[in-house]
Amino acid sequence: MWSKILPILLSIVLVCLPFSVYAGEAEPDDSLINDGKVTVLSQGAKAPFTGILFDIPAATKLKLDKEFAQKEFELRLDLEKKLLTTEHNLKLGIVQANLDSLKTKHDALMKIKSEEIDRLQEIIKDNPNDWNQVWFIGGIVGGCLLSLGVYYAAVEISK
Numbered sequence: 001m002w003s004k005i006l007p008i009l010l011s012i013v014l015v016c017l018p019f020s021v022y023a024g025e026a027e028p029d030d031s032l033i034n035d036g037k038v039t040v041l042s043q044g045a046k047a048p049f050t051g052i053l054f055d056i057p058a059a060t061k062l063k064l065d066k067e068f069a070q071k072e073f074e075l076r077l078d079l080e081k082k083l084l085t086t087e088h089n090l091k092l093g094i095v096q097a098n099l100d101s102l103k104t105k106h107d108a109l110m111k112i113k114s115e116e117i118d119r120l121q122e123i124i125k126d127n128p129n130d131w132n133q134v135w136f137i138g139g140i141v142g143g144c145l146l147s148l149g150v151y152y153a154a155v156e157i158s159k
Helices: 004-017 030-034 056-126 132-158
Strands: none
Touching: none
């Protein structure tokens, strides 16, 4: 039963209560006093110093404009920092990708070269290029032919 009555009762109280918000109608706070002379005057009262008189909404606007400008500066600075960081990370990523690509290409080429060297070494082991016997036999045959040529030349000269 309370679960039905309580929401109705709260709704009636909220509708019937007068809510008033007076933005800028309060007295200026102490932060304005720190920046210069500020005094609150009633209408018709004499000012205790020479200067410019601001009403409460104008003084509040000046204070809020100063705070807004500071916040705007901080937000713009943060945005620029994030933009530069993002741009730097993008360029760094591109350079890293290029480096990785070159490393992969280098490793692939080195693997191909190593395999080719191994293949050629196996061919050399299977077919040794030992020409020592050919040179020995060629030397004997060449020597014999040279001796026969000298003998033939000597016989021809003596005739």
